[in-house]
Amino acid sequence: MAAAALRKDDDDRLQPVFRALADPTRRRILRDLAREPASIADVASRFEISRPAVVKHLAILREGGLIAIQPKGRERINVLKPEGLRSAAEWLTFFDAFWDEKLARLKLAVESDVPTSPKGRKHARRH
Amino acid sequence: MAAAALRKDDDDRLQPVFRALADPTRRRILRDLAREPASIADVASRFEISRPAVVKHLAILREGGLIAIQPKGRERINVLKPEGLRSAAEWLTFFDAFWDEKLARLKLAVESDVPTSPKGRKHARRH
DNA sequence: TTGACATGAAACCAAAAGGTTCTACATAGA
DNA sequence: TCTATGTAGAACCTTTTGGTTTCATGTCAA
Numbered sequence: 001m002a003a004a005a006l007r008k009d010d011d012d013r014l015q016p017v018f019r020a021l022a023d024p025t026r027r028r029i030l031r032d033l034a035r036e037p038a039s040i041a042d043v044a045s046r047f048e049i050s051r052p053a054v055v056k057h058l059a060i061l062r063e064g065g066l067i068a069i070q071p072k073g074r075e076r077i078n079v080l081k082p083e084g085l086r087s088a089a090e091w092l093t094f095f096d097a098f099w100d101e102k103l104a105r106l107k108l109a110v111e112s113d114v115p116t117s118p119k120g121r122k123h124a125r126r127h
Numbered sequence: 128m129a130a131a132a133l134r135k136d137d138d139d140r141l142q143p144v145f146r147a148l149a150d151p152t153r154r155r156i157l158r159d160l161a162r163e164p165a166s167i168a169d170v171a172s173r174f175e176i177s178r179p180a181v182v183k184h185l186a187i188l189r190e191g192g193l194i195a196i197q198p199k200g201r202e203r204i205n206v207l208k209p210e211g212l213r214s215a216a217e218w219l220t221f222f223d224a225f226w227d228e229k230l231a232r233l234k235l236a237v238e239s240d241v242p243t244s245p246k247g248r249k250h251a252r253r254h
Numbered sequence: 255t256t257g258a259c260a261t262g263a264a265a266c267c268a269a270a271a272g273g274t275t276c277t278a279c280a281t282a283g284a
Numbered sequence: 285t286c287t288a289t290g291t292a293g294a295a296c297c298t299t300t301t302g303g304t305t306t307c308a309t310g311t312c313a314a
């Protein structure tokens with residue numbers, strides 16, 4: 001059934017990525033690193049939270065394959081790995097097809113299939 | 128500063144979306160609902176977990192604006208709202224530009240040495 | 255060598271997340 | 285009306301998450 005788009009196994013790879021994206025601090029870090037690579041202290045200086053907390057975030061981002069951490073002397077430079085976001089972007093792309101198709105379906109469902117709203121009956125404009 | 132792409136406020140809207148996407152069960156529900164709308168019992172029947180657990184997931188998906196829940200008699204039909212994914216997709220799109228530009232930059236950083244800023248001084252290369 | 259700086263890492267904590275069971279309510283249908 | 289079904293929701297439990305503080309390690313630069 002041509003399930004090339006969304007296999008179950010895909011989710012295993014996706015999980016660390018979406019997990020990494022679930023936190024606003026981590027998304028801000030990604031956005032910042034998109035501007036330029038930065039050391040841990042550099043990154044941490046932009047947040048209120050402690051350095052160890054930032055380090056944990058960076059670790060999660062690395063687990064998601066979203067950044068690379070390169071030791072440089074006594075610093076650790078964090079570099080964005082944009083390809084890491086690709087899998088998530090592709091997963092979302094799957095739903096592109098529904099942005100119109102399913103939307104129309106939703107409209108139909110709302111306008112025709114809801115007899116439990118006696119007050120606001122929408123006249124379903126089926127063409 | 129042309130920050131049209133990624134405002135801080137965007138994150139507030141994004142948070143419930145990325146939070147909803149962070150769980151594999153919820154992603155599977157979305158994938159299933161893309162196929163066709165389904166009642167709660169319908170959705171729950173496809174998982175090992177209990178119905179109340181599924182109900183919680185559906186609530187989170189609704190909070191993220193990813194599904195709509197339409198009462199139909201004694202059932203509640205869950206319908207995919209693909210537009211809800213749009214904000215997340217757009218956020219990721221921002222990084223498209225770096226999939227080549229930054230990737231090259233990463234290579235450079237790895238292979239030579241990383242010209243990042245120490246705390247005080249960033250040599251911002253304004254061209 | 256020695257001090258200052260950048261990071262590593264452990265121990266600990268509160269809150270959120272994901273799950274369960276049990277109970278109660280509403281509705282379709284005989 | 286009565287019963288079975290579908291859902292709502294409370295109460296509770298365990299694990300994960302995001303955060304902290306504290307201390308140790310490694311490296312640059314005098």
